[in-house]
Amino acid sequence: MLQYLIRRLLIAIPSLLGISVVLFTVLALAPGDPFEELATNPAIPPEVRANLRASLGLDDPIHQRYFAWLFAMLRGEWGYSFVSRIPVDDLILQRLPTTVVVIGASQILALAIALPVGVLAAARPYSLFDQLANLFAFVGFSLPTFFTGLLFILLFSITLDWLPFVYRTNIEATGWRWWWEHIRQAIMPVMVLGLFQGASWTRFVRSAVLDVIRLDHVTTARAKGLPERRIITRHVVRNALIPVVTLVALQMPIVFGGAIVTEQIFRVPGIGSLLISAILANDTPVIMAVTFVFACLVVFFNLLADILYGFLDPRISYR
DSSP states (O other): OHHHHHHHHHHHHHHHHHHHHHHHHHHHHSSOOTTHHHHTOTTSOHHHHHHHHHHHTTTSOHHHHHHHHHHHHHTTOOOBOTTTOSBHHHHHHHHHHHHHHHHHHHHHHHHHHHHHHHHHHHHSTTSHHHHHHHHHHHHHHHSOHHHHHHHHIIIIIIISOOSOSSOOSOOOOOTHHHHHHHHHHHHHHHHHHHHHHHHHHHHHHHHHHHHHHTSHHHHHHHHTTOOHHHIIIIIIHHHHHHHHHHHHHHTHHHHHHHHHHHHHHHTOOSHHHHHHHHHHHTOHHHHHHHHHHHHHHHHHHHHHHHHHHHHHOTTOOOO
């Protein structure tokens, strides 16, 4: 297992380097100047602007700027935000836990919906339950997250007044009250992301289970007189989960993209809203760092999926 992890990490390092090269080049060639406001400000002399650009290396060649950024990242120096003048790593560490909690809870909710609904729909194909599950799936992934978020706000916040639609970090409460207020304001963002992913994964789980349930070893298990529940749980679901794990890992970029939109709707102070504000302000160090963190998370989830393969299918060897 250790050798397998080392090999996968050695493969991930060139991938991350390639991603960083593409991101840095695109941002360096993008139109706009982070010091445009300084250039239009008559109170700032031109030599001050020139010295500031030289100190940040903005006039250096692209390859020189990239290697300077890369070596600084390896040393743990992510630079400073052009707008807030705060270290970029501090900004990300302030926002990342909120995004991870919201995304993690939404993915747990999506799996809790997709696995039982998809398995039961495949075990009873073309039944009433299967038709209702398909209807839910089609409606769920046909509606974009921003539309579902607005519907939730209109229903649960404005009409019923059950849940707050603006995420607040400065909650004046302690103990269990503090935890309950955080849970209340996280319910709608988690539901929006979780229902969207759950609807998409339900169709895939149903298809994967239908492919496995018709195989010979399942027919043999039924011929031996094993209970249907045991056949489904031990011989069908475990094999059907392998392509589902692959799908979950490959859809992580889509999940983070949906999280960015959801954070904007509910004003969640996560890393997605930080990225949007940095793009609007042309804050290049923050944009580069946030997108690189997203890339690292995607690579991590793909590595986690490769590890889960061995637990789901003993025929897969880590050697």
